[in-house]
Amino acid sequence: MRSNFVFQEIWVGLRRNLTMTVALIVVVAISLSLLGTGLLFVKQVNSTRTYWQSKVEISVYLCTAASPNPNCHGTITPAQQQQIQTTLTSMPQVESATYVSQTQAYQLFKQDFSNDPSYVSTVKATDIPPSFEIKLRNPEADYNIVSSAVNGAPGVDSVIDEMTILDKFYRLLDGARNAVVVVALILVVAAILLVANTIRLSAFNRRRETGIMRLVGASNFYIQLPFLLEGVIAGLLGWALAAALLIGVKSLLLNNLQQYFSYNVGLSATDLVEVILLAMFVGVLLCGVTSFVTLRRYLRV
Amino acid sequence: MINFDNVTKIYPNQNRAALENVDLTVNKGEFVFLVGPSGSGKSTFLRLILKEERPSDGRIHVAGKDLARLTNWKVPHLRRRIGCVFQDFRLLPNKNVYQNVAFALEVIGKPRRFIRRVVPEVIDLVGLEGKHERMPDELSGGEQQRVAMARAFVNRPMILLADEPTGNIDPATSIGIMKVLDRINRTGTTVVMATHDAAIVDSMRKRVIELEYGKVVRDQVRGVYGQAY
Numbered sequence: 001m002r003s004n005f006v007f008q009e010i011w012v013g014l015r016r017n018l019t020m021t022v023a024l025i026v027v028v029a030i031s032l033s034l035l036g037t038g039l040l041f042v043k044q045v046n047s048t049r050t051y052w053q054s055k056v057e058i059s060v061y062l063c064t065a066a067s068p069n070p071n072c073h074g075t076i077t078p079a080q081q082q083q084i085q086t087t088l089t090s091m092p093q094v095e096s097a098t099y100v101s102q103t104q105a106y107q108l109f110k111q112d113f114s115n116d117p118s119y120v121s122t123v124k125a126t127d128i129p130p131s132f133e134i135k136l137r138n139p140e141a142d143y144n145i146v147s148s149a150v151n152g153a154p155g156v157d158s159v160i161d162e163m164t165i166l167d168k169f170y171r172l173l174d175g176a177r178n179a180v181v182v183v184a185l186i187l188v189v190a191a192i193l194l195v196a197n198t199i200r201l202s203a204f205n206r207r208r209e210t211g212i213m214r215l216v217g218a219s220n221f222y223i224q225l226p227f228l229l230e231g232v233i234a235g236l237l238g239w240a241l242a243a244a245l246l247i248g249v250k251s252l253l254l255n256n257l258q259q260y261f262s263y264n265v266g267l268s269a270t271d272l273v274e275v276i277l278l279a280m281f282v283g284v285l286l287c288g289v290t291s292f293v294t295l296r297r298y299l300r301v
Numbered sequence: 302m303i304n305f306d307n308v309t310k311i312y313p314n315q316n317r318a319a320l321e322n323v324d325l326t327v328n329k330g331e332f333v334f335l336v337g338p339s340g341s342g343k344s345t346f347l348r349l350i351l352k353e354e355r356p357s358d359g360r361i362h363v364a365g366k367d368l369a370r371l372t373n374w375k376v377p378h379l380r381r382r383i384g385c386v387f388q389d390f391r392l393l394p395n396k397n398v399y400q401n402v403a404f405a406l407e408v409i410g411k412p413r414r415f416i417r418r419v420v421p422e423v424i425d426l427v428g429l430e431g432k433h434e435r436m437p438d439e440l441s442g443g444e445q446q447r448v449a450m451a452r453a454f455v456n457r458p459m460i461l462l463a464d465e466p467t468g469n470i471d472p473a474t475s476i477g478i479m480k481v482l483d484r485i486n487r488t489g490t491t492v493v494m495a496t497h498d499a500a501i502v503d504s505m506r507k508r509v510i511e512l513e514y515g516k517v518v519r520d521q522v523r524g525v526y527g528q529a530y
Binding site for chain 2: 005208209211212213214215216217218219220222223
């Protein structure tokens with residue numbers, strides 16, 4: 001194997017159809033970076049979701065004398081309260097159900113709005129309903145079952161399920177992620193077609209050389225290798241661009257998300273490296289396999 | 302060296318056979334002219350030897366190998382033992398004389414030291430000494446054909462196939478080309494040359510195989526181009 005001969009051939013091939021090569025590199029770069037962005041999104045969504053889900057609680061607000069809810073007939077009776085407590089604690093999905101009395105709730109309320117004393121002063125302790133704060137074992141799967149079990153039970157004013165609020169947020173994120181992935185996949189198809197075309201053009205440009213190579217008994221491997229590597233090198237250049245873009249996406253876009261969260265949702269450098277390596281794998285595989293398949297069609301023995 | 306055993310070749314979508322029941326043997330070191338009008342099957346004959354085509358019927362042995370049993374993977378190794386020269390030279394226009402000849406060795410992975418030693422020898426053999434740096438478009442037709450012959454011979458093939466090598470060259474220059482082919486033949490290389498050039502065939506007095514409509518109509522040991530009476 002004469003490696004410098006092979007590299008010389010690759011260089012000639014890449015230079016001869018420069019425009020196609022540049023187009024190929026750009027399309028590979030964009031498709032890989034979109035694919036990578038999609039993956040980063042998935043990781044980001046998962047990291048926030050895991051955090052949120054461990055925090056999600058269901059609040060069951062109980063009737064007070066002031067409740068306008070028709071389900072309420074005055075303040076909840078101790079029997080009703082006992083009934084709800086039993087229902088909740090007997091459910092296997094429930095990790096814990098804590099009763100928060102009106103006084104406790106009022107204290108919490110005062111704490112939460114301590115920076116707004118005028119607001120606090122308009123609210124009386126009796127305005128804040130008592131509640132059960134329910135922690136779930138597996139919030140994602142079980143919140144519907146638990147919330148519907150107590151919703152509408154005698155003495156229950158309303159059930160506030162944090163999951164439904166989060167769901168809207170996640171649906172938005174999932175939609176954005178799906179859109180990115182779909183566009184990335186379309187571009188991957190475009191990249192495949194471009195690789196095939198570039199290699200075909202390259203093979204056509206060098207049909208004289210390859211004809212002589214066949215004639216003097218060069219092995220198929222030797223004839224095809226420069227073309228194959230041409231595709232792979234273009235893929236790698238595209239990937240390098242994509243890697244730079246992905247680092248940009250993470251540091252400019254995703255890291256800004258952090259400011260909306262009070263805890264750490266940022267992706268680690270490992271996540272980024274993982275995505276970039278995956279993009280390389282996809283890029284090289286895409287270019288290599290497409291080149292190989294194209295060559296089998298255009299450079300027959 | 303080359304053995305055709307009742308070989309028939311019919312190209313797809315064609316009623317007439319390009320070669321029909323061709324049965325002949327070319328021995329090691331022989332010089333054979335293949336003559337006949339255009340379309341008589343000369344090129345098909347050469348392509349079958351290279352395994353660029355497969356026979357529709359019959360068996361072909363080249364250099365002791367049964368071509369039907371040769372896997373695609375091994376075909377390049379067969380071709381390394383066969384040199385080829387064409388009417389249109391088929392040189393690489395962007396490489397000089399030395400590079401054109403060296404190309405044939407580079408692509409079969411020969412070491413650089415070997416190439417540097419062997420290529421000048423062969424360029425001398427075909428009579429192009431001192432013209433290593435010339436580009437093909439700076440050479441005459443005869444000189445270009447010499448480069449092509451050097452490229453075909455540089456790997457010391459057992460067989461040299463020449464498809465009308467003098468077809469694009471004037472008669473005076475052709476004599477020089479034939480001298481080179483003769484020189485190559487004298488090194489023990491079997492030469493099969495398809496040609497229309499009666500003067501050359503008549504002057505060389507070598508074995509002549511005449512094809513007509515794909516059939517061997519004449520096979521003479523020391524023949525001439527036209528019918529010998």
